[in-house]
Amino acid sequence: MCGIIGITSNKPVSSAIINSLRKLEYRGYDSAGIATIDNGFINEIKSEGRVDNLEKNLVTKSLKGTLGIGHVRWATHGIPNTVNAHPHSSETVSVVHNGIIENSTILKKLLIKKGHKFKSQTDTEVIVHLITEYLKENNLKDTIIKVLKQLHGSFALGIIFKDQSDLIVGARRGSPLAVGYGPNENYLGSDSYALKSMTNKISYLDDGEFCLLKKNNVEFFNENGIKVNKKVLHVSSQEENYEKGDFKHFMAKEIEEQPITIKNCVKEYIDNINNEINIYNIPWKFDNISSVVLIGCGTAYHSCLMAKYWFEELTSLNVSTDIASEFRYRKNRFKEDTLYIFVSQSGETADTYAALDLCNKNKMKTCSIVNVIESSIARDANFVLPIHCGPEVGVASTKAFLGQMLVLYIFILKISSLTNDLDKKNLTNKIKDLKLLPKLVQETLLTEDKIRMSADTFSEAKGSMFLGRGFSYPIALEGALKLKELSYVHAEGYPAGEMKHGPLALIEDGMPVVVLAPRDNYYKKTISNMQEVIARGAKVLLITNKSTDEVVSENIWQTIEVENSNYDLIPFLLTIPLQKLAYYSALKKGYDIDKPRNLAKSVTVE
Numbered sequence: 001m002c003g004i005i006g007i008t009s010n011k012p013v014s015s016a017i018i019n020s021l022r023k024l025e026y027r028g029y030d031s032a033g034i035a036t037i038d039n040g041f042i043n044e045i046k047s048e049g050r051v052d053n054l055e056k057n058l059v060t061k062s063l064k065g066t067l068g069i070g071h072v073r074w075a076t077h078g079i080p081n082t083v084n085a086h087p088h089s090s091e092t093v094s095v096v097h098n099g100i101i102e103n104s105t106i107l108k109k110l111l112i113k114k115g116h117k118f119k120s121q122t123d124t125e126v127i128v129h130l131i132t133e134y135l136k137e138n139n140l141k142d143t144i145i146k147v148l149k150q151l152h153g154s155f156a157l158g159i160i161f162k163d164q165s166d167l168i169v170g171a172r173r174g175s176p177l178a179v180g181y182g183p184n185e186n187y188l189g190s191d192s193y194a195l196k197s198m199t200n201k202i203s204y205l206d207d208g209e210f211c212l213l214k215k216n217n218v219e220f221f222n223e224n225g226i227k228v229n230k231k232v233l234h235v236s237s238q239e240e241n242y243e244k245g246d247f248k249h250f251m252a253k254e255i256e257e258q259p260i261t262i263k264n265c266v267k268e269y270i271d272n273i274n275n276e277i278n279i280y281n282i283p284w285k286f287d288n289i290s291s292v293v294l295i296g297c298g299t300a301y302h303s304c305l306m307a308k309y310w311f312e313e314l315t316s317l318n319v320s321t322d323i324a325s326e327f328r329y330r331k332n333r334f335k336e337d338t339l340y341i342f343v344s345q346s347g348e349t350a351d352t353y354a355a356l357d358l359c360n361k362n363k364m365k366t367c368s369i370v371n372v373i374e375s376s377i378a379r380d381a382n383f384v385l386p387i388h389c390g391p392e393v394g395v396a397s398t399k400a401f402l403g404q405m406l407v408l409y410i411f412i413l414k415i416s417s418l419t420n421d422l423d424k425k426n427l428t429n430k431i432k433d434l435k436l437l438p439k440l441v442q443e444t445l446l447t448e449d450k451i452r453m454s455a456d457t458f459s460e461a462k463g464s465m466f467l468g469r470g471f472s473y474p475i476a477l478e479g480a481l482k483l484k485e486l487s488y489v490h491a492e493g494y495p496a497g498e499m500k501h502g503p504l505a506l507i508e509d510g511m512p513v514v515v516l517a518p519r520d521n522y523y524k525k526t527i528s529n530m531q532e533v534i535a536r537g538a539k540v541l542l543i544t545n546k547s548t549d550e551v552v553s554e555n556i557w558q559t560i561e562v563e564n565s566n567y568d569l570i571p572f573l574l575t576i577p578l579q580k581l582a583y584y585s586a587l588k589k590g591y592d593i594d595k596p597r598n599l600a601k602s603v604t605v606e
């Protein structure tokens with residue numbers, strides 16, 4: 001995680017750096033810092049917490065200089081305090097870093113032996129001392145080449161030097177890094193989003209490369225110092241002005257706007273007149289594909305799991321899912337007839353990217369489903385399907401989850417028509433149902449009041465459980481993840497049929513349990529499992545869909561009915577009350593809903 005910005009210009013840079021840091025806060029918000037070069041000196045200001053705190057500090061201690069670097073941190077080594085905040089500086093050099101230096105302990109010992117004194121507990125500080133050490137006997141470029149070769153792990157770096165008033169060094173291994181070009185100024189940034197307010201002309205460093213960035217010229221080199229040419233890409237210059245409006249939190253807004261984001265996405269992928277799916281130019285033939293592997297992390301992984309159920313229902317392909325951090329280190333037997341699908345809102349998640357990279361290196365067929373279209377995962381997959389849900393600011397993913405599921409579902413329908421697993425009539429019916437989804441989501445959002453009441457109980461609980469079977473199981477996992485990350489209440493998602501194999505021992509009097517039991521093929525089985533937890537004292541919040549049949553069970557604490565639809569689409573509707581449950585539980589506790597503790601929106605370290 002962590003966000004990096006660097007600017008060299010002919011005008012003062014500190015306020016532009018602060019503005020960019022605000023855009024990068026989704027990558028980390030433990031602490032923030034900025035360093036500039038002013039008259040041959042490195043000046044730095046760092047603060048614990050948000051960029052707002054840093055800006056307050058800047059008012060009291062102004063930072064001059066036409067060249068500077070800034071950073072927002074998500075702590076890996078060392079607690080989130082001012083000393084551990086980046087930049088880390090010696091008298092000669094200042095460094096901002098995203099990633100992890102895996103051999104920092106060994107390097108630190110060697111440097112201490114040479115007389116270097118460390119101020120922080122971070123892995124980053126070794127880079128400062130290494131550069132300082134190598135500069136004693138090498139020119140700047142050779143120093144960079146030698147230092148980068150000493151570092152193990154992943155990194156994106158921004159480096160400035162006290163006697164260089166027009167030079168920022170950028171370096172990348174693993175973690176993404178972009179260069180932006182402006183009029184008489186140039187920029188370094190963790191991504192194009194951070195640079196968008198300043199330029200739409202961007203180049204990306206490839207793995208192992210570094211750059212020497214001056215205000216009128218940028219040179220790129222490979223790890224051995226050989227010059228490389230770079231394409232300048234023109235990214236969308238539209239700065240999405242995404243505000244909270246009348247909502248108290250971005251998350252509340254993002255939940256409420258789901259009918260619109262779903263409608264937009266359906267419009268992108270469905271030909272309204274002919275009821276056909278607008279996915280063309282797929283670079284492979286499905287005659288040659290017999291297996292699909294879906295890969296993601298966290299919420300994105302849950303959408304992969306959901307897709308597995310749809311794939312199995314609607315196609316004859318073999319399907320498996322994988323958590324990216326597991327996939328990337330397991331022994332994988334890559335086969336030509338397999339399609340790998342990567343799901344990521346940010347498109348920058350380090351583990352998901354590494355899994356994609358691994359598949360690309362093994363010449364596999366790769367497809368990504370992303371929200372951020374200029375991201376690394378979008379750029380590097382053979383085929384990209386955007387989810388079109390607009391920026392998601394709340395750290396807990398809501399509208400992107402529905403967007404991921406939606407695009408996966410549409411893609412699966414498309415595949416099932418290409419493989420002839422689904423006939424034209426069935427396909428048309430499913431597409432017609434899909435077009436009703438925005439309205440059904442809108443109506444399900446009205447379950448508000450009952451959810452608010454239940455949220456009070458969940459927010460005070462020691463622990464809770466979310467149970468579902470079949471299509472509802474991935475949604476149970478997602479509901480539990482949302483509750484734990486926002487309200488810090490222990491929550492476990494389980495397949496309802498698994499309870500008697502151990503977890504039932506956790507049920508005690510008054511424990512709140514969500515049971516997802518839509519009237520699908522699993523309904524009766526799930527209701528039996530629900531009765532088993534009620535018999536052991538659980539307070540059950542049952543979420544089902546509207547039906548003329550009454551639920552036959554006693555002692556249910558609360559029942560919420562979502563709208564009705566074909567079975568495939570019920571998971572979208574079940575998700576809505578769970579998002580609200582998590583939101584109101586956190587609201588009740590007064591927690592920071594858009595930025596929960598210890599988390600970040602974009603997880604760019606493994």
Ligand code: F6R
Pocket residue numbers: 297298299300301343344345346347348349352395396397398481482485601602603
């Ligand atoms: C939870 C959440 C995370 C992300 C995960 C992957 O609400 O948002 O679990 O889903 O970190 O992030 P992306 O989708 O950006 O790859």
